[in-house]
Amino acid sequence: MLNIALPKGRLGDKVYALFSSIGFECLSMNEDNRKLVFESPEKNVRYLLVKPSDVAIYVERGAADIGVVGKDILLETQPDVYELLDLKLGKCSLAVAAKNGWTDDISIPLRVATKYPNVAANYFTSQNRQIEIIKLNGSIELAPILGLSDVIFDIVETGTTLRENNLSVYSTVVQSSARLIANKSRYQFKADIINEICRQLKTKI
Amino acid sequence: MYNTITAIINVREHKTMFNILPLREQLPLKLRALYELYGYKKYRMDKFEPYDMYRENKSFLKYEGIITFTNPNGRLMALKPDVTMSIVKNAVNSAESNKLYYNENVFRMQSTNGEYSEINQMGLEFIGGDYNYSQAEVVLLALHSLEAIDSDYILNVAHMGFIGSLLDYAGITNGNREECLKLIKQKNTHEITEFANKNYIDSYKTEVIKAVVGISGDFETALKRLSSLALNANMISAAHELSELYKAMRASKLEKKLQLDFSIINDPDYYNGIVFQGYIPSTPRAVLSGGRYDNLLRRFGKQQNAIGFALYLGELDRALRSPVDYDTDVLLIYGDATPAQVISALESIKTSCECVRAEKEIPNSIKAKRIINIKEVIGNA
Numbered sequence: 001m002l003n004i005a006l007p008k009g010r011l012g013d014k015v016y017a018l019f020s021s022i023g024f025e026c027l028s029m030n031e032d033n034r035k036l037v038f039e040s041p042e043k044n045v046r047y048l049l050v051k052p053s054d055v056a057i058y059v060e061r062g063a064a065d066i067g068v069v070g071k072d073i074l075l076e077t078q079p080d081v082y083e084l085l086d087l088k089l090g091k092c093s094l095a096v097a098a099k100n101g102w103t104d105d106i107s108i109p110l111r112v113a114t115k116y117p118n119v120a121a122n123y124f125t126s127q128n129r130q131i132e133i134i135k136l137n138g139s140i141e142l143a144p145i146l147g148l149s150d151v152i153f154d155i156v157e158t159g160t161t162l163r164e165n166n167l168s169v170y171s172t173v174v175q176s177s178a179r180l181i182a183n184k185s186r187y188q189f190k191a192d193i194i195n196e197i198c199r200q201l202k203t204k205i
Numbered sequence: 206m207y208n209t210i211t212a213i214i215n216v217r218e219h220k221t222m223f224n225i226l227p228l229r230e231q232l233p234l235k236l237r238a239l240y241e242l243y244g245y246k247k248y249r250m251d252k253f254e255p256y257d258m259y260r261e262n263k264s265f266l267k268y269e270g271i272i273t274f275t276n277p278n279g280r281l282m283a284l285k286p287d288v289t290m291s292i293v294k295n296a297v298n299s300a301e302s303n304k305l306y307y308n309e310n311v312f313r314m315q316s317t318n319g320e321y322s323e324i325n326q327m328g329l330e331f332i333g334g335d336y337n338y339s340q341a342e343v344v345l346l347a348l349h350s351l352e353a354i355d356s357d358y359i360l361n362v363a364h365m366g367f368i369g370s371l372l373d374y375a376g377i378t379n380g381n382r383e384e385c386l387k388l389i390k391q392k393n394t395h396e397i398t399e400f401a402n403k404n405y406i407d408s409y410k411t412e413v414i415k416a417v418v419g420i421s422g423d424f425e426t427a428l429k430r431l432s433s434l435a436l437n438a439n440m441i442s443a444a445h446e447l448s449e450l451y452k453a454m455r456a457s458k459l460e461k462k463l464q465l466d467f468s469i470i471n472d473p474d475y476y477n478g479i480v481f482q483g484y485i486p487s488t489p490r491a492v493l494s495g496g497r498y499d500n501l502l503r504r505f506g507k508q509q510n511a512i513g514f515a516l517y518l519g520e521l522d523r524a525l526r527s528p529v530d531y532d533t534d535v536l537l538i539y540g541d542a543t544p545a546q547v548i549s550a551l552e553s554i555k556t557s558c559e560c561v562r563a564e565k566e567i568p569n570s571i572k573a574k575r576i577i578n579i580k581e582v583i584g585n586a
Contacts, residue, residue: 062489080490082468086395185491188359188464188484191421 002045002193005059005067007052011090011178015068016047018087022200056081056181065186066194071176072155076116082187084198085180088205092157092177094119096170099144102151113143114153123153123173141165228525233308233327233518235353240306240329243346248305248330250291256281258294265290265475265501270314272321284312289513290501292330298507302334328495328515332502336510337446340479340497341453343512347483347493348459350516354492354525355485361466362424362450362481365496367431367443368470369477371417374436375410382473389418392468417467424451427465450479469494475501481514487524492517534559536573538566542583550582 004019006012016029026040026047038047048064055069056079068087072094094116104110109130114120117133124131134149141161143149155176156162156169180201182194223231237247256273259266265287272284285291288307296303306329315322329346331339344362351358368389372378377385381404388397394415401411413434420427428448435441447465454460469482469491480496495514502511535554539547547563554561554577567576 060489081391083391083393083396183489184468185484185486185489188361188466189357189486195421 001039002066002190003048003064004045005048005050005055005064007055007068007070008049009052011052011068011070012049014089015087015178018089018201018204019045019197021204022197024197053077059181059183062183062186064183065190066180066182066197068178068180070155071174071179072116072119074179074181075119075174075176078118079181080184082182082184083179084182084194085201086205087178087180087201089178091175092155093172094153094174094176095156095172096123096151096153097141097144097156097162097167098151098170100166100168102144102170104150110151111149112151112153113140113149115140116153119173120153141167227527229518229522232353232521232525233325236327236350236516237306237308239349239353240346243304243342245304245306245329248288248292248307250285250288250307250309252285253282254285254291256283258290259283259286262290262475262501262504264472270316270319272312272314285309286311286313288326288328289330289498289515292332293498293501293505293507293511296332296502296505296507296509296511298509300333302339303330303332303509304334305330305332325518326515327518328513330511330513332511333509337449339510340446340512341450343495343514344450344463344479344481345454345457345459347481347495347514348454348457348462350514351462351483351485351493352459354521355487358462358483358485359464360462360481360483360493361464361469362447362479363465363467363469364443364447364479365470365473365477366446367435367440368417368467369473370437370439370443371410371414374440375406375414377404377406385414386470386473389414389470390468392418394418421464421466424460424463424465431465446479471496473500475504479512485524488520490517490520492520492524530572531574532571533562534574535561536567536571536576537561537563537579537582538576539563539579540565542579546579546583550579553582 006015024043024045026038026043026045028038029047036049048058050058052070053073055067056073056077058064059067059081060079070090074083109132110124111132111134112120112124113134113136115136117135120133121131134143136143140152140154143152144167145165151170159169162168180198187194256271259271271286273281276282288309288311292305308327310323311326312321312323331343348360351360372382372385385400388400397415397418398411413436416434417431420430428444428451431447432444435444451460451463454463469480471480475498476496477499478497482491483493484491493514493516497510497512499510502509537550537554539550551561551563562571564571
């Protein structure tokens with residue numbers, strides 16, 4: 001049985017559609033319920049629906065054999081896993097954004113509100129910019145509006161949320177998209193099936 | 206009571222005695238027997254070492270957290286975080302080979318929360334001796350060690366010389382080599398393409414790197430594929446070394462457990478030649494890791510070659526846990542019986558070689574297969 005961790009939500013739905021298109025469908029996934037584990041004994045797969053930021057933890061610790069997770073989260077948590085494929089879904093970028101018309105005052109540390117403290121710290125260190133990190137878990141856009149931070153370091157998909165809150169991208173740091181990851185130990189014992197999945201997924205992207 | 210114990214020992218075979226131990230306590234004993242069988246001597250290490258040695262070779266240890274303190278002479282000391290380095294430091298510069306194994310507790314500070322932890326590590330080192338034979342013997346012992354843990358196991362093998370020459374050939378030098386090695390470790394071929402474009406790496410050479418990363422599965426087929434990708438004399442000789450190793454393992458009939466996989470490459474500052482990592486299905490990470498580390502010996506000014514491995518016994522604690530359904534086989538409830546009555550009751554039960562725990566009344570926290578009331582036993586007698 002192959003355990004596949006998918007991120008709950010829109011991205012997970014798209015990824016499941018991709019997996020079912022290569023023959024790993026699981027009928028119970030289509031039922032509208034609040035279950036988190038879906039099993040298809042005939043296809044020999046089990047899907048686990050988990051919080052997107054937890055997918056890498058499930059895979060790294062072997063609770064799932066493979067999983068799909070955003071590159072943004074891989075950059076932040078640096079899990080010890082194989083990154084086998086770029087699924088080119090859920091594309092976005094990690095960017096620094098600020099209130100429209102904001103100018104940086106380099107004489108004082110920059111206050112950065114973010115969900116990605118590690119990636120942000122690495123980026124600003126590489127720019128030799130002294131910063132103060134404010135770790136938030138959601139509604140990051142609010143921080144500069146209320147003066148909690150000077151800038152935000154967050155994912156930008158279409159830019160609509162930024163625009164509606166009178167914010168704009170100051171600099172784009174790195175591109176992100178959904179990646180297929182695998183547990184390093186499980187891969188050794190299930191290499192045939194995992195490589196076959198990779199090969200078939202490649203034809204679909 | 207002494208008679209009781211000797212009686213039990215006499216009744217039970219040595220094997221049964223050994224089996225009383227939980228699996229994770231059996232394993233170090235099995236491994237010791239294995240290493241002694243091949244003529245390895247146990248190495249005993251001091252708890253404290255001067256910190257300087259570790260500081261100079263920090264990246265060999267792959268982690269930052271060494272626990273340090275100042276001794277009365279003002280010298281900064283470290284609680285041993287590693288055994289290999291101490292063995293290398295103490296190795297005598299001589300032509301004769303040195304075969305050592307160790308089972309030591311090492312101390313580290315966890316990078317995540319700064320907590321101190323004590324880790325049980327077992328491993329062996331083959332210092333000096335013949336280059337080709339030493340690696341055949343060490344890899345064979347790695348295979349046997351994994352077999353002692355689980356009959357289902359895999360040993361991934363790679364060659365640092367092959368990947369080093371390939372990267373040299375592709376012009377990936379010091380500045381961005383680390384980034385490229387990181388991508389190889391992740392089997393991240395899509396980002397190797399991006400990396401190559403960014404660094405103007407020739408597209409043919411990029412494809413060769415990606416092909417090497419993609420190698421996995423059956424050793425013989427994989428080796429043929431690797432040989433076809435060898436672009437210069439160094440790479441050819443590395444592929445030849447792997448082929449010789451495979452032939453040697455075929456003599457022990459364990460060759461099916463070997464796999465060629467370049468995602469296991471290690472720090473090139475210390476490791477050269479063959480590197481390997483062992484996996485069992487029940488742990489999420491590698492349980493064994495090793496390789497040839499001649500470069501570390503050069504750093505200590507020694508001329509010998511060296512190859513060895515370590516087992517991460519901590520990883521195995523969970524995997525080797527025997528399922529605990531009961532705390533004891535029999536719970537003997539003695540109520541108001543006298544000590545003499547309880548002891549004679551125990552005497553009559555213990556002949557069945559079960560674990561018996563005597564309690565005055567049924568405890569809430571103890572699960573037993575069977576509960577016997579002392580009245581039943583005394584009644585029977």
